[in-house]
Amino acid sequence: MTSKSLKSLLVVALVAVAAYWYWSPFLALWQLKSAARENDAAAFNERIDFPKVRDSLKSQFSAMFEERLPAAGDLDDPRAKAGAAFGARLGAMIVNKFVDTMVRPETIMRAMQDGRLTAPGAAAPGTQPSGEAGGQAQATKPKLEWTYEREGVNKLVAYATDPQKPTQTNDEKLGLVLERSGFAQWRLTEVRLSGMPQRGAPIAVTVYASPPQ
Secondary structure, eight states, X not given: OOHHHHHHHHHHHHHHHHHHHHHHHHHHHHHHHHHHHTTOHHHHHHTBOHHHHHHHHHXXXXXXXXXXXXXXXXXXSHHHHHHHHHHHHHHXXXXXXXXXXXXXXXXXXXXXXXXXXXXXXXXXXTSOXXXXXXXXXXXXXXXOEEEEEEOSSSEEEEEEEOTTOXXXXXXXXXXXXXXXXXXXXXXXXXXXXXTOOOSSOOOOEEEOOOOOO
């Protein structure tokens, strides 16, 4: 083999590695979606960092409570201060318990199908719980589409997009955040709920190419 052929093979190998590195988050998301469709809990769990997902949801719910409860330091009445402090502690306890109960493989699988996170056992949004009408509602429900944004080189956000609501912004959609570890290993680390405050969210750069469905 000539030196020129070796150089050509090296270039091809480098291009292939670079392409795999770039498309690896989309491949990981496709594998996650496939595992959810096939109800393959083992393969699904391998691609989720459950402690980080729980922390992301607790942070969002805590921020929501903080927005709605007055800060104890801003109140003059001692009883109001005590009530605000108690409310904050109670809210944190409720949030932690609720999120720990909610974040299960089946709820995240369902979120990827419905485009929203619902409590275990709750009826799917926009459907009837049972009977022929309920089955028809499920059958006619439009399939979610996914749009993607990169936040730096180590994070990809996939947004569940309802084709019947094309004017929705990304803040109004469920967002699944995958983070890279190592060379090209990606795991789900955040679930961003629609309409919830995000703490320290970086500026996103839109990616227009999409992976195979």
